[in-house]
Amino acid sequence: MSVTENKNVRVRFAPSPTGALHIGGGHTALFNWLWARHTGGKFILRIEDTDLVRSTKEYEQTIMSGMKWLGLDWDEGVDIGGDYGPYRQSERLDLYKKYAEQLLDEGKAYKDGEAIIFKTEPGQDISFDDIVYGRVEVNSDGLREKDSDKLKDIVIIKSDGMPTYNYAVVVDDHLMQISHVIRGEDHISNTPKQILLYRALNWEVPTFAHLPMILGRDKKKLSKRHGATSIYEYRDMGYMPDSVFNFLALLGWSAGDDKEIFTRSEAADLFELSKVARRPAVFDFDKLNYINQEHLKRLEPLTRLNMVAPFWGEAGLDVEAVKNSRGEKWLADALTLMAGRGRTAKEMAEFSDYFVSFEPVKQRWNADELDKDKLKKFYEFVFAAKDFKASELEELARKWVEENGVKMKDYAMPLRYALTGMKVSPGIFEVAEHLGREECEKRLKFFGLL
């Protein structure tokens, strides 16, 4: 364990349930999780549902299952409780009211309409030290209204009785004894306002660590118009949780020693907040694809099968039937044969559908253009193989090719097409062995090649 081990570390991810877990939120949650797991501290999930209009319980669930999908587990939260609950802001209204009234009594806040507003005093130095960004110099004189030189007071309780973000976050982070506030860089300019509140309440200010933003290809903050932003869209495209985790961890952080492919626990061991980068990172699909491919390669055969099988199903193939007839292991081994072909589970499923069914092969290819009689002799010779092993098939094929003075290519490719319907596949004799003599003969006969 490293020197940064500290059981008193308490961090939180505090999403508002107004949409699915998106890439940016996942990134923030991930870095909080990494810090908690690295230090042996606690990771808390708090729901910030003070926007009555947009918050729903459904989104709350979606966000939680999104986090679970990513492999981020939490130690305290709405679903599992904890010593600092409730963990839903809408259930903590009395707390916000209590401290708002205190500020009112002390003359630090005033009422306007039904709202309670904290008075911003001019000339306050509200600089802070950020673990990632270093010293951030701010003076309260800079807290102005837009297009005006008027000082901006801070609304803490809205007219509907709900606390505002900047206020609730302070009350909750203090009461929940959050040690490190780890969040997106877009919050860096909210921090001084919160510091003012901490001071007015006479509370200790937590340590801040802001994370670089994630940008789209156009270098603008990642948003819906960049395409997939919800974590679940990545699952549906065939990316695996391990990969998305790995990829997100690499946005703004590096594990050192040029280590780019890692597991959650490896990342947790190596993670350091102080090593987080400041510059915003562009979301790069090419890199995600690569990382996913690497994880796909490293998966246990049965686990890989479980990742890929749904996409065969999606393509209309009866995976269950094959599992029943040839067994799960046979299918898993077929994917092992794919040896890294395919960057996503979906691609791997597309590239290997001929193992599940002959139907797609029939649809993709026909032998009309071929000199069938010539090929038949070759296949008859090769298929005389006693054990139908790849090495044996290849040996016979080579022998025949040599004796007849022809090119292997001209005979192996038609075989590849007849068995897979594709131009590309693993070694075709290996594919043949795995498919088995019976199935291969069936396919060749269908095309009139045997």
Added chain:
RNA sequence: GGUCCCAUCGUCUAGAGGCCUAGGACACAGCCCUUUCAAGGCUGCGGCGCGGGUUCGAAUCCCGCUGGGACCGCCA
């Protein structure tokens, strides 16, 4: 308009004043292997935004400029 932040290959990054002729990865290009590539191996292309300082020495420190971004909501 104001405040704050950022700045190394196209992209993710390493780099804490000499280990830097700037390292790795992705992408791209080429070559090799070969029954195919979407697998594997090798090679290449490509970057410290600009200008001033400080220093014997700067990608690293300071200032300015330029360029990007975030925030300035009774959203979070």
